Amino acid sequence: MENIMKQFVEILRNNPDKAYDFIANNSHLFSKGELVYVVKELLYGIYYEAEYGLITTSDYNKILENAADQLEESYEE
Numbered sequence: 001m002e003n004i005m006k007q008f009v010e011i012l013r014n015n016p017d018k019a020y021d022f023i024a025n026n027s028h029l030f031s032k033g034e035l036v037y038v039v040k041e042l043l044y045g046i047y048y049e050a051e052y053g054l055i056t057t058s059d060y061n062k063i064l065e066n067a068a069d070q071l072e073e074s075y076e077e
Contacts, residue, residue: 004029008038 004026011022027035050060 002034005034 007026008019008022008030011019023038030038046055046060046063049055050057
């Protein structure tokens with residue numbers, strides 16, 4: 001595992017409230033493939049939580065809708 005990915009995994013495990021800032025400040029250090037992998041794993045993690053009833057389907061949909069809104073807003077500017 002590459003150093004930057006190791007650092008991100010540590011953030012996710014030990015200080016998850018800093019994950020957004022870590023990606024925002026260090027995204028240029030990840031390869032495109034690594035960032036795609038992070039996105040896929042986060043999406044799967046949210047799906048898993050909903051599929052097994054750990055969050056509601058409504059929560060799952062709200063999370064994805066919020067992400068869609070943020071992406072749309074970002075690309076409309």
